[in-house]
Amino acid sequence: MAESRFHDETTDTASGDPAAGDSGATAGVVPTGVTIIVCNTCRFRDGPAEEPRPGSRLVRETRAAAVGSGIEVRPASCLGHCRRGISAAVLRDGCWSYLFGELDTDSAQDLVAGARLFASSHDGFMPFRERPAALKRGLIARIPSLANLEDLTR
Helix, strand or coil: CHHHHCCHHHCCCCCCCCCCCCCCCCCCCCCCCCEEEEEECCCCCCEEEEECCHHHHHHHHHHHHHHHCCCEEEEECCCCHHCCCCCEEEEEEECCCEEEECCCCCHHHHHHHHHHHHHHCCCCCCCCCCCCCHHCCCCCCCCECCCHCCCCCC
């Protein structure tokens, strides 16, 4: 994959514990620093503008899937790539961010699984090989944080 040109995916090591970051309850949840943003105005490509929009349904399902994980889920009005909706972004403090499209209303578990993987990454990347299928095929962009940009004026 093109992504491996920038990052050796074999160096990503998750905690090995699939429940890492999940306290099982919302009280006392340790924040992961990972936020999932779901476009709540998204609809399916060339689909009708029904209400509630499929994006709103994915916001609701993703919030339910993230309960107790420490992962924040927030809606956003239009992420701007309507031809590839439903769209979502996964952000982590000080790390690259990921933008995904062509998701379904049942992609909530995949988004949360990817966010957990991202939260447990030691190098700040979401390992490609371990991502759920929806996040492998739906990758639109990987965006560096300002701190990760190289100074190209040197």
